[in-house]
Each structure stands twice: as structure tokens, then as C-alpha cells.
Amino acid sequence: MGALLTLDGVEAGYGAMQVLKGVSIEVQEGEIVALIGANGAGKTTTLNVISNVVPVRAGRVRWREELSSGGSIVDTVRRGIIHVPEGRRLFADMTVLENLEMGAFLRHDPPGVRSDIERMFALFPRLQERQEQRAGSLSGGEQQMLAIARGLMAHPRLLLLDEPSLGLAPIISQQIFRTVRELNQTQGVTVLIVEQNAHAALGLAHRAYVMETGCITMSGPAAELRDDPRVKAAYLGE
Amino acid sequence: MPLHLAESGWSLFVLTLFNALTEGSTFALIAVGYTMVYGIVRLINFAHGEVYMVGAVTAWWLFVTPQVPLWLALLLAMGVCAALGWSLDRLAYRPLRNSTRLAALITAIGMSLILQTVVQLVISPNFQSFPETTRATVKDAGIAARAAPDPAAAEVGELRIGAEVPVWPGERPTDGWVPIGWTRAGETEPALAWAPGASLEVKQGLPAAVNADLLGGARIKLPLKDVLIWIAAAVMMTGLHLLVQRTRLGKAMRACALDRTTAALMGIDVNRVIAATFMIGSAMAAVAGVLYSVKVGGNISFRMGYYPGVIAFAAAVLGGIGDLKGALLGGMLLGFAKAFFATYVRSEYDFAFCFSVMILVIIFRPYGLLGRPSAVRA
Numbered sequence A: 001m002g003a004l005l006t007l008d009g010v011e012a013g014y015g016a017m018q019v020l021k022g023v024s025i026e027v028q029e030g031e032i033v034a035l036i037g038a039n040g041a042g043k044t045t046t047l048n049v050i051s052n053v054v055p056v057r058a059g060r061v062r063w064r065e066e067l068s069s070g071g072s073i074v075d076t077v078r079r080g081i082i083h084v085p086e087g088r089r090l091f092a093d094m095t096v097l098e099n100l101e102m103g104a105f106l107r108h109d110p111p112g113v114r115s116d117i118e119r120m121f122a123l124f125p126r127l128q129e130r131q132e133q134r135a136g137s138l139s140g141g142e143q144q145m146l147a148i149a150r151g152l153m154a155h156p157r158l159l160l161l162d163e164p165s166l167g168l169a170p171i172i173s174q175q176i177f178r179t180v181r182e183l184n185q186t187q188g189v190t191v192l193i194v195e196q197n198a199h200a201a202l203g204l205a206h207r208a209y210v211m212e213t214g215c216i217t218m219s220g221p222a223a224e225l226r227d228d229p230r231v232k233a234a235y236l237g238e
Numbered sequence B: 001m002p003l004h005l006a007e008s009g010w011s012l013f014v015l016t017l018f019n020a021l022t023e024g025s026t027f028a029l030i031a032v033g034y035t036m037v038y039g040i041v042r043l044i045n046f047a048h049g050e051v052y053m054v055g056a057v058t059a060w061w062l063f064v065t066p067q068v069p070l071w072l073a074l075l076l077a078m079g080v081c082a083a084l085g086w087s088l089d090r091l092a093y094r095p096l097r098n099s100t101r102l103a104a105l106i107t108a109i110g111m112s113l114i115l116q117t118v119v120q121l122v123i124s125p126n127f128q129s130f131p132e133t134t135r136a137t138v139k140d141a142g143i144a145a146r147a148a149p150d151p152a153a154a155e156v157g158e159l160r161i162g163a164e165v166p167v168w169p170g171e172r173p174t175d176g177w178v179p180i181g182w183t184r185a186g187e188t189e190p191a192l193a194w195a196p197g198a199s200l201e202v203k204q205g206l207p208a209a210v211n212a213d214l215l216g217g218a219r220i221k222l223p224l225k226d227v228l229i230w231i232a233a234a235v236m237m238t239g240l241h242l243l244v245q246r247t248r249l250g251k252a253m254r255a256c257a258l259d260r261t262t263a264a265l266m267g268i269d270v271n272r273v274i275a276a277t278f279m280i281g282s283a284m285a286a287v288a289g290v291l292y293s294v295k296v297g298g299n300i301s302f303r304m305g306y307y308p309g310v311i312a313f314a315a316a317v318l319g320g321i322g323d324l325k326g327a328l329l330g331g332m333l334l335g336f337a338k339a340f341f342a343t344y345v346r347s348e349y350d351f352a353f354c355f356s357v358m359i360l361v362i363i364f365r366p367y368g369l370l371g372r373p374s375a376v377r378a
């Protein structure tokens, strides 16, 4: 059986700058895959290529064996590729509730959307209390919860998470990681997660890729990478 | 007769107030188009004044040539302008979406010139207006005007071929007979008479109801034409507010205004939202163009979009570009500034005064009255 998502020798960049220099990644259905690496390695760019925010210059991205690079962002959303971008990117002037509704923009089952909003509120009770508040007025942790909840409203088949724990207190990031694992285990959501906190990411993921200046330098089961001396030295601070 | 010669004191003030509301409503209806497009695309659509012009010209042409009713001419003009707004975006702006702002700006000015030239070629460079009254031209020789719609009725005079007679308001044609105003021998005022419709070519004018005054005092009149503009502005601004706040399209528009890439990540087709924005703003400009031309008369030409367009742009900037309430506030403020300056100071410099107001506000509040320094953009 083919992979859910395949990146095949992907090159991408901005202007004259080449950022991704032939990246190949595979994500199987039902997996949690982590992508770790130093600042500026190209992790965000990789996710942007998958969701067609940034075009590929060479190589290809395939979704269930079908070419998906070269299309529009909305095409990827229709396939169920839901990108929760770095820095949350909430609609700051819209309410919490409206942000959740935007997440369900392509759905046409209002009762289902309403019950999903209730589910999000059950998952993140703080959002329920603040549903009529402007998203921009939420705390950083609440904003991250809302960004993830907004992504889940679309019923993702593949959830792309870019640094979901950035700037969060440890307790809150643990809660977010726990939520991701639950979603994966109970609802079978496939996850590709980019994380600064390599320790947490390797604890959560089944498999991981290590990226250095636009190239994948290591990959394997997360548990093995966690014990790799190079990874330990570079990313786990041990 | 200019206002300041005809009136004085309290009644002058009230008439100026009515004028201010009319000008303000017109500017606000146009300003909305600038502000919505800027809010989402960060582009000043300098051809927007021309959309207003095309709206007025289209309705005028439909009214005098195929002689459709005024309300239908208005609706069709809205449709034509919506299509024009869509085409401007599709042909001129969308291909430049990722190029420099200067390129889009120059294109906007180019589109503006093209539209002016095309309209000038199509309708001639002369000023036109919606005819105030319905009139009929006599096509045949030897036709008699009669006292009743009946060939046997008493003859009250002979209609010369080529003569133009007013159609009598308040009477409907019956059995192929058209009611006309006819000044009988020895009379000074025209009275009702009837002429055979087959020998007349009737050119419709504004309906009597539209020409009526809502308040008809000796010194203070409130023409229905003004009230129509106020009602149109109130209804359309409220409708737009509800659309933007409540509907799926409106929420998509707000999302695109805040962050286009993230809006696309929600599955929103940004290009379609932008096209819809152009269409809505253009239809509103059409309403302003038609109703304002019905009100003032004699202003319809390829040039008519320039000043209202520029003032409405100033209104949008003054209110805080990107903000719908700001467009309303800015439009009203400049409408009041223009009308009161024209009445009480110098009518020649009213546009200059509007710009001075805008410049003053922008010096002290660079983002406009309701604008905020950081539009949330990545």
C-alpha cells in the first residue's frame, strides 16, 4: 500500500534563495511523524510546500499517489490536508466562535459543524468561556488551542502542525501533545508535526525526520532517534 | 438658482442640511467600494469613479432609449456595474496580484481612462440628464387634440407635425389615446387634452412620484429624490454590514482582509471572494451614480465619475481605509463639509475644502478616524 503523503526530491525557496534542496519524506496513514531541526533549516517551508503555500521548484508532492504539488492551497484543503501554521495565524479581529466556523468553511453540514464546535469546547473548555471574545485578545496558550481546534473543525485526514508548543507553558504544551496523541489514537488522524521541543516531539511521534539546512540528514523510528548520540547532542541538549 | 440667493436664515440651514445628507450618502456609497477592495487586496481601485459613471450612463441610456422603467434601469445598471467590477478585477488586477503596487496603480488609472474614452465614444461628450417630464413628439400631419379619448369628441386644436407636447401627468393612456397638456386658445395654462397615440412618439420622463416633494413648504422643500438617496444609502450600508457580519461570504471577506494565505488554508477561494467584493462595491457605486444623477440632472457624461470618485476615495481614507463604518463616516463628513462650505463660504472651492479636511485629519490621525495602526497582516 502506498503512503498517504510522499515528498520526492522536493526543492523550494524564496527569490534567489534555495531553501529545500531535495527533500524526500513519507507519511503513512495513521502515523504521527515528527520533523525536527535547527532554526532556519526549512521545516516551515516543507509544510508550506505540502499545503501549496510555497510552490515546488523541482521534485513532487503526492497525496495517495496522486500529484498534489502545482495545485492551489484550496485543493489541498479539499483533500483533507489541514495546515495549522506557525505563529497560529488566527483571524485576530474575529471571535473565537467565528474562527472555529472558518475552520469548517468547506463543510456544508451545519448540524455537524455545531456538534463539532461543542466537541472542541469539551476538548478546550477555556475556548467555550471565551467564545464571543476576539481571537486576538486570547492568551498565547488559548490562541494555540484555538488554532488547533480551528484546524480540527475541517476533519483533517492529515494534520500539519507547525510548532504547536511555541511560547507555551510546559503544562499547556503537554496538554496539547496529549490532545494530538488522543486525536491520532481515537480518530485516526495522521499528523506531521514540526517541533522545537525535540524531546516532546520524539516522545509523541512514531517516526521522525531530522532536517539540516534544507536536507533530511536522519530518519527512523522516533524511539531510535531519541537514543542516537548525534540527535542527543544536537537537539536534546544531552 | 443657487441656494444662497434664494433662501436665508433657518430655511437656508435646513436646505443645506438636506444637501449635505444627499452628498454624504452618495460619497459613502462610493467610498464603500474603495474601502472593501483595499481591505482585501490592498489596492486603490482608481477606476471605481468610472464604475459610478458607467452606472449612471447605463441607467440613463436604458431609460431614454429602450425606455425601461426607472427601477428596472437602476437594477440593470447595478448588474452591468457588477459585471464591470468583476471584469476589472479579472482582466486588470488579478494578473498583477503578485506584482508591485505601482503596477496595479498604473493599471487602475489606465482602466479609468479606457472607460472614460469608451463612454465618450458611445454616448458623445455632451452632458445628459434623465428627462424630468414625459413628452410626446407629433409624427403625423393633420392630427387633432380632442377633449376626450374619443375620435368623436370635440376638437380643441391642431397638433403640428414635429411639435413636442408634454404628456399629462396623473392620467393614463386609454384605448390608444395619450393624455397631453394643451394650451387652448385664449388660455395661458395648459389643460388636459387627448391625442391619438399612434401619431405620437412618447419619450418617458421621470415618474411624477419621483419628482414630488416629500415636504413642500413655501421655503423648505424636501424633494423625494434626496430621500431616495438617503434610503438607498441606509438600506445598502445596513445590508452590507449584515452581509459582512453574518453570512458565509461576509465572514470569508473578513478572513481574507485579515490574512489571505490563512484564509486559503481554511479552504476559502480567495480569488472568488475578491471578485465578489469588486462586484458588490461596483453595484453600490451604480446606485449612487443613478440616484445622484436623477437628483441633480444634467451631469451625466464620461467625466462625471472623476470628482465624486476622488472625494469618495478621500472619504474612505479619512474614515480609515479598510473600515466599512469609516467609509460611511468619512463620506458623511465630506458631504457635510462640501455642502456647508458651498452654502456659507464659496461654492467654487467646495472640493478643495473637502481635501483640506481630509489632509487635516490625516495629519493628526494617519490611519483615519476609525482605522487602526496595525491591520493584522503577516
Ligand SMILES: Nc1ncnc2c1ncn2[C@@H]1O[C@H](COP(=O)(O)OP(=O)(O)OP(=O)(O)O)[C@@H](O)[C@H]1O
Residues within 6 Å of the ligand: A014, A017, A019, A037, A038, A039, A040, A041, A042, A043, A044, A045, A046, A086
Ligand atoms: N517568506 C520568506 N521569504 C524569504 N525567505 C524566507 C521566507 N520564509 C522563510 N525564509 C527563509 O527560508 C529559510 C528557511 O525558513 P523556514 O521558515 O522554513 O525554517 P524553519 O526550519 O521553519 O525555522 P524555525 O525553526 O525558525 O521556524 C530561512 O533562512 C528563512 O530566512
Ligand SMILES: [Mg+2]
Residues within 6 Å of the ligand: A043, A044, A045, A086, A162
Ligand atoms: Mg518554522
